[in-house]
Amino acid sequence: MPPYEKSMEIMPFKQRKCLATRKDEVCNIRSKFPNKLPVIVERYLQEKKLPLLDKTKFLVPNELILGQFLSLLRSKIALEASQALYLLISGRNMSCLSTSMGEVYSQFRDPDGFLYITYASQDMFG
Known part of the structure; x- marks a missing residue:
């Protein structure tokens, strides 16, 4: 496992940046892109089967459907059709x-x- 991937796994986004920095980032993003939503996507901590994404920050249009966003993530992770992918919000x-x-x-x-x-993947429920 590359060192970058291991460090990303240990420290979630909220722990890498303080609250004030994250709030400033959101303010900058929302002022530049008022019709886009700032989204952080991370792998479940105990997940071992699915790979990490190459990036965690996404700018998503308001109108995008959650199912479309799931399809986008599936393509970025390069999952086969038979592999399950679940999203937990917050x-x-x-x-x-x-x-x-x-x-x-x-x-x-x-x-x-x-x-x-x-x-x-589905193992998080078992």
């Missing part, structure tokens, strides 16, 4: 895949302004 919630990202963001965004999504 670390504990699952949402309907027909919900828009704007609705998900307004309901589950963190106080720092980012929407945190964790991805995992």
